[in-house]
Amino acid sequence: MHMTLKPGAPTAPANSTAPKRRLRPAERRLQIVEAAVAFFAEAGLAGTTRDLSQRLGITQSLLYKYFDSKESLVEAVFERVYLDRLQPEWRALLLDRALPLRERMLRFYTAYTDAIFTYEWMRIFMFSGLAGAQLNARYLGHLRVAFLEPMLGEIAASAASARAPDMEDIWNLHGGIVYLGIRRFVYQTPTPDDVRPAIQRAIDRFLRDFGIGER
């Protein structure tokens, strides 16, 4: 018997509302990329072009009209998934001393987890990390410089106690929060529907430790 260990095509109905019509290139391309995001998130980056095309209700060869290779399709998927997830204004939010630091961090992590706690993002990020894609390192570097380091600076500035956090403390806070998404979407283990209470407690715990009271 010929067995493969890849997840393959999980029971996915071919687009049942099949108009079977010719689409304008731009539309079709977008449709393909969006389906590919969902498909690769589920099946992994080793998912086959045939399974993807079946899910779209188009022929496999049509994919090659829009992408030179599977690799370039995956690249388009990355672009689509990563693009515009990190909002530059979050930086201003974190630095806005008109707001209490706790409030700023709460808002930041609420917005951040709203953005990345999706089945597609979480899993594709993991898949690409495991595949050794440079993207992840760049993403985390950007995250650190644009948001986490400013956050660290603000906490240090507010810290009443002698102790101030270092970058590893920040990563610890960050990891504790992100782990919620990993449990939910990678390990597919039960997690609270609303993650905000857990996040709030994590942030409060963190700030309290550096002498920044809730009140």
Place this chain on the structure above:
Amino acid sequence: MHMTLKPGAPTAPANSTAPKRRLRPAERRLQIVEAAVAFFAEAGLAGTTRDLSQRLGITQSLLYKYFDSKESLVEAVFERVYLDRLQPEWRALLLDRALPLRERMLRFYTAYTDAIFTYEWMRIFMFSGLAGAQLNARYLGHLRVAFLEPMLGEIAASAASARAPDMEDIWNLHGGIVYLGIRRFVYQTPTPDDVRPAIQRAIDRFLRDFGIGER
């Protein structure tokens, strides 16, 4: 061009010290499983049997003398990787009130991260999680019942303040620590060589939050 997105066989020298001799079945089987652990950790569970056999310096067909299918080989890999990682005595350690709680938690997480912060374990755990293997959920369930819930109980018992942690707080602590390994082995991003200081700070921060002083 025929391109595949799988990591394939990363520049791995075929066992250069090739004695090329006949091994007794038990030895050969073990040799295969150990090589498979390293190989699948690197290439993912979709790595090919041919690449694995090449790395071992044996023929691909020989693998099938020892395993019915690739699937059963992967199962043997799981068994090898998961088996005996979690030491039952850690539970007794966590419950040993002769030791300060902080000390118990410190020792537990030192032992735990010593056990799982390896390239093989971290990556194979992620791969199998993404592949939808039930194993991960079972593992985490076991971890929770055997260690994390006892830990939660001990913290609640020691908590001076009115507030006591709930399971999500424990997962937050746990996630913050495990994230170190994810950064190192999955995202392959720089992390401190010695993780103990960061772990110590995370534990102290946690305990302090529930009124359990270091001193």
Place this chain on the structure above:
DNA sequence: GATTTTAGAGATCATTTGATCAATAAGAAA
């Protein structure tokens, strides 16, 4: 040393899968 057992190699099969290309028909242009 002769005989038997079986670990291992090598060839090969059947699918799978990324990719290509000529033929077709849907829709726009005339």
Place this chain on the structure above:
DNA sequence: TTTCTTATTGATCAAATGATCTCTAAAATC
């Protein structure tokens, strides 16, 4: 309506890959 463009299909290729089978030679047994 007719003509033209091109999105889409269907057939096909070549390489990759899990699996099987026969044969050989190393080691165990006598």
